[in-house]
Amino acid sequence: MDRLADVADCVSGTANKSARVAVIGGGYAGMAATVELARSGIPVTVFEAGRVLGGRARRVETDDMRLDNGLHILLGAYRETLRLIDLVKAPGEPAGFLRLPLELTIHPAFRLRTVHLPAPLHLLSALLCARGIGLSDRIAAARFMAWAQRNAFRLASDTNVADLLTSRCQPEAVSRFLWNPLCVSALNTPPAQASGQVFLNVLRDSLNGSRADSDLLLPTLDFSALFPERAARYLQAHGGSVRMGFTVDAVLRKDGGFELTDDGTRFTDVIIAVSPHRAGALLAHHAELASIVRMIDQFVYQPIYSVYLQYARGSRLPFRMGGLEARYSQWLFDRGQLCGQDGLIGVVISASGAHQGLAHDVLARAVHAELAENFPGLGEPRWHQVIAEKRATFSCTPGLSRPDNATPVAGLYLAGDYTASDYPATIESAVRSGVRAAKLALQND
Ligand SMILES: Cc1cc2nc3c(=O)[nH]c(=O)nc-3n(C[C@H](O)[C@H](O)[C@H](O)COP(=O)(O)OP(=O)(O)OC[C@H]3O[C@@H](n4cnc5c(N)ncnc54)[C@H](O)[C@@H]3O)c2cc1C
DSSP: OHHHHHHBTOOOOOOOSSOOEEEEOOBHHHHHHHHHHHHTTOOEEEEESSSSTBTTSOEEEETTEEEESSOOOEETTOHHHHHHHHHHSOTTOOOSEEEEOOEEEEETTEEEEOOSSOTTHHHHHHHHTOBSSOHHHHHHHHHHHHHHHHTTTOOSSOOBHHHHHHHTTOOHHHIIIIIHHHHHHHHOSOTTTSBHHHHHHHHHHHTSSOTGGGOEEEESSOHHHHTHHHHHHHHHHTTOEEEETOOOOOOEEETTEEEOSTTOOEESEEEEOSOHHHHHHHHTTOGGGHHHHHHHHTOOEEEEEEEEEEOOTTOOOSSSEEEEOSSSOOEEEEHHHHHSOTTEEEEEEESSSGGGGSOHHHHHHHHHHHHHHHSTTOOOOSEEEEEEEEEEEEOOOTTOOOOOSBOSSTTEEEOSTTSSSSSOSSHHHHHHHHHHHHHHHHHHO
16 A cells, blocks of 8 residues: 555646546545546545545455455456556556456356357357256246347336246246356345346346456456556546545535535535445535435345455365355355465355354354365365455345435535446446546536
8 A cells, every 4th residue: 555655645736627526435436436537637636534445345454465355256248347447557567357258157066158159149058058957947048038138128117036037937946056146146135135127237238248248357456456546546647646544524515615624625526435324424414415315224235255265275176266056155266276376265155144143263164164065175274264244235126216426416426336327236336336426527517
């Protein structure tokens, strides 16, 4: 963070324009808004409460090890995220992820992989050639996608994913190995509660687009380095500043603008890019925003747990990333193969479940037992760490109302993965939301 500390408080002066924008929150949404504004020559100050940029996708440092608070993946369909990473990275610098054709392994029972055929044949062949389920199951899965395409991935009225799959006669094995794991990892919501419409939106953009859209992008950098810290350097080069460790308590209106600090700095526009459960406190000062506060108050949250287990050097999984059919462990990441952290296995457990009732040590031991049973030879872990994000995302339920980026207060905007969009809470929805909020601020200029 040293370089970023240098960035702090270096407000500059590109500005012979009247606009001066404050962005509250240095997560993916806030930093996307920042880049979009800085690109247009608007002076921006980012206020970030934490000591590292990235919010819910950030680096966590323990001893000599750099971990992520959560083992994220990106998809080829994340166009805005990829565009902005490309804009802020140094020329010639690798983007920071491995791009792999979609492969969905649920060890030891199931495997689906796309092949080098043009869309949509890449998907059709993947479904029809999937291993571990019978021919009638594979045909049923292909029929589901064909039905969704015919209906332009639109439901007449939203329903939960479990009911949607039942109504489309999806066999148990197809739901268990394919649709349910996709639903839980994309929407972070159990199928019986998750929005069928949002699930179809995700299938539309990832599986029904071009072959590249379905690619998995597995990070080789931590998630602070991948975009937010590059964005901060881009901001600095464009005359803006980042104030780390600064919690904004209130956004006060003054003389047609806004004040956030005691030093009298006036902003023409403010983008509130904090997580939804933190937004209410900042919005509560403005009576016109009461309905937005009520909307956000309705949100229910889902957790994501990340369990890291450090095995002996040279210990490897048979894949870089894959699923496991087990009680707790859902997705496994071999950090040795991905980013050179030899012997380090990261395990993701999305959405609510029995794991929440376990002490972290007990959970880590249970996850280790599942790995040891499936991958003999791993040995005993030398250390483990469990990171529990209890409010990882909002619960993406049918018909959920989400607030717009624009608010009734002129010059005040919301950005974040929870604002209105047809996507669940993801990096891409956060980035798109930030870009939209920045465009609104630019129009207001
Ligand atoms: C464990 C985990 C795994 C995930 N896996 C994936 C995945 O694989 N793929 C995917 O696409 N998405 C994934 N997600 C979702 C994704 O991380 C989020 O959707 C996204 O990061 C949200 O970004 P955001 O900018 O909207 O909010 P946040 O990341 O929450 O950023 C808000 C920022 O505001 C700051 N802040 C809050 N209050 C204040 C204040 N008063 N003053 C100043 N600053 C403040 C916070 O410190 C934070 O940095 C995962 C999330 C988690 C938690």
